Amino acid sequence: MNEISADSFDINEYLRLELFPHFLCPGCGHGMAMRAMLWAVAELGIDKDNLAIVSGIGCSGRMGAYVDANTFHVTHGRPLAFATGLKLARPDLTVIVITGDGDSLAIGGNHLIHACRRNLDITCLMLNNEIYGMTGGQVSPTTTLTRFTTTTPYGNYEPAFDACRLAEAAGASFVGREATLQVPTLKNLIREGIEHKGFSFLEVISDCTEIYGRKNALGNSPEMVLSQKSKMRPESYGGLMSNKVDQPFRPNPFQTGVLARNERQEYGELCRRHIAAKQQAE
Amino acid sequence: MNDKSKIEKPVNVLIVGVGGQGVIMVSKVLALLCQTHGFEVKQSEVHGMAKRGGGVFSHIRFGPKVWSPTIPKGKADILLALEWAEAMRWLDHLKPGGTFIADTQRIVPPFACRNRKRGAERNYSRETPAEIIDKVKNGYALDAEGMAMTLGNRRVANTILLGVLSTALDFSPESWQAVIEKFVPPHTIETNAQAFQEGRSWTANAVKPLPVVSEAPSAESIDITTELTINTVWCKGCDICVKMCPERCLALNEDQEAVLIHPDKCTGCRICEWLCPDYAIKLHKRPNSQTEGTGAGV
Ligand code: SF4
Numbered sequence A: 001m002n003e004i005s006a007d008s009f010d011i012n013e014y015l016r017l018e019l020f021p022h023f024l025c026p027g028c029g030h031g032m033a034m035r036a037m038l039w040a041v042a043e044l045g046i047d048k049d050n051l052a053i054v055s056g057i058g059c060s061g062r063m064g065a066y067v068d069a070n071t072f073h074v075t076h077g078r079p080l081a082f083a084t085g086l087k088l089a090r091p092d093l094t095v096i097v098i099t100g101d102g103d104s105l106a107i108g109g110n111h112l113i114h115a116c117r118r119n120l121d122i123t124c125l126m127l128n129n130e131i132y133g134m135t136g137g138q139v140s141p142t143t144t145l146t147r148f149t150t151t152t153p154y155g156n157y158e159p160a161f162d163a164c165r166l167a168e169a170a171g172a173s174f175v176g177r178e179a180t181l182q183v184p185t186l187k188n189l190i191r192e193g194i195e196h197k198g199f200s201f202l203e204v205i206s207d208c209t210e211i212y213g214r215k216n217a218l219g220n221s222p223e224m225v226l227s228q229k230s231k232m233r234p235e236s237y238g239g240l241m242s243n244k245v246d247q248p249f250r251p252n253p254f255q256t257g258v259l260a261r262n263e264r265q266e267y268g269e270l271c272r273r274h275i276a277a278k279q280q281a282e
Numbered sequence B: 001m002n003d004k005s006k007i008e009k010p011v012n013v014l015i016v017g018v019g020g021q022g023v024i025m026v027s028k029v030l031a032l033l034c035q036t037h038g039f040e041v042k043q044s045e046v047h048g049m050a051k052r053g054g055g056v057f058s059h060i061r062f063g064p065k066v067w068s069p070t071i072p073k074g075k076a077d078i079l080l081a082l083e084w085a086e087a088m089r090w091l092d093h094l095k096p097g098g099t100f101i102a103d104t105q106r107i108v109p110p111f112a113c114r115n116r117k118r119g120a121e122r123n124y125s126r127e128t129p130a131e132i133i134d135k136v137k138n139g140y141a142l143d144a145e146g147m148a149m150t151l152g153n154r155r156v157a158n159t160i161l162l163g164v165l166s167t168a169l170d171f172s173p174e175s176w177q178a179v180i181e182k183f184v185p186p187h188t189i190e191t192n193a194q195a196f197q198e199g200r201s202w203t204a205n206a207v208k209p210l211p212v213v214s215e216a217p218s219a220e221s222i223d224i225t226t227e228l229t230i231n232t233v234w235c236k237g238c239d240i241c242v243k244m245c246p247e248r249c250l251a252l253n254e255d256q257e258a259v260l261i262h263p264d265k266c267t268g269c270r271i272c273e274w275l276c277p278d279y280a281i282k283l284h285k286r287p288n289s290q291t292e293g294t295g296a297g298v
């Protein structure tokens, strides 16, 4: 299955080719994340006319522009709010939100927790590169402790968010995390997220090579993407327990895979049923 | 039956396999069984590279009095191998006329595939079970894992092998079962009992020359040409494909564009295509037979 679709999947069919090459920096992880997303869409056989991509502001937000589908590039932090309205009005569309760590956790933080709470059938892809890349490299809610950014010249001293745990606590019914290094695995995760009926929150560990990598001497693009490997702890290795075992050797290993799944009532359906009942009563 | 006085010299059982298969568990079962029958048992094992899929072996000697813990070459009464190549590696330890029991499953180690080119031959044991069974006097080769799968749990493969082993030793099936029960998770006791019986009955019916090898699909059967195209207009020279290609096929030219320098070495793994953030690389695979006929590209 995997191999067949790797052969027949041609990403160019899903791109607005006239806009290429894209504006992302050399080695930016977002490109790989977008490939995984489009691959998942292709595998699921979703028609481009039935696919809506809503993106916010930031490097991640620009990705919407490159996909040949119904795309919406909206105000900073509001893609989830926009997507909520879209999905309620057009439940037949597959709605994917592409957002970044700053977009969804800082400016759009409230929209995120309420989207999780409502559990509307949307897939939210949060590309986490730990920095505000497009605006010049400011500290973001997920910047690792002690790392340098333009607004933390002495190193970051704010603890970082664990976005997946936040989403799970807020009620997202499908939560997962994967790194851009593992494109096929990431594709499978996104696919599962799209198939899931309810709100899926997927954190994609991505790299900002030009600003974050350079400021913190994390190496060139290949070194950065390869270093993801040593930080990952797939859920199948025993999850949290193995993280603890690793502690002395690997600081802050992040768990990957499907981290939470709880079947809850989907909001759109509930909403429609409720309204229909009320209208009938009148 | 299992009278102590009957056995004067120590009995040598050599159990081999690769890491993670359960060689140590199997030998513990045997060791405990011998102990409960009042024998002196010495077991020595090497499992250093076990976690890396390396070879694991365990010598078990039991009898009224055992001095040395290791079995010399050509002195093993029974060789029990959980993996085919390991069986071949240790064959010279079996004494002439000894009993040879091997699982035909093949676990091909990474260093046997060092030549990753499509169609390259693997450095893996080329002996077939039929050949070996012909040569040894008491030989059994079976696809224990396949049999275990039909029982619904591939993990009971070792118990099937224990069933085969039990026919070569003088202990009652009941005492085997009692010991096995101590080692397996409670909810699998029943399946394990079934598996043990399966092994015994298979041995009773085994006719030479035996078994079907669970042959892995050989690399030779995949006849495919790979072709890589690089869109240099989109390439930003990030170096990712160059550094990540396992075969070192790619390089950056003086214009910082990726170029394919060793097309012959490319195995078509697609890592470069997947990791290129700019979608500059596209890999085409076509079956060789088709391209000749139609001449059409993918
Ligand atoms: S497909 Fe790409 S990464 Fe894989 S061997 Fe060929 S050139 Fe190298």
Ligand code: SF4
Binding pocket: A027, B230, B234, B235, B236, B237, B238, B239, B240, B241, B242, B257, B258, B275, B276, B277, B278, B279, B280, B281
């Ligand atoms: S990964 Fe893509 S963009 Fe980077 S050097 Fe290779 S072809 Fe160019």
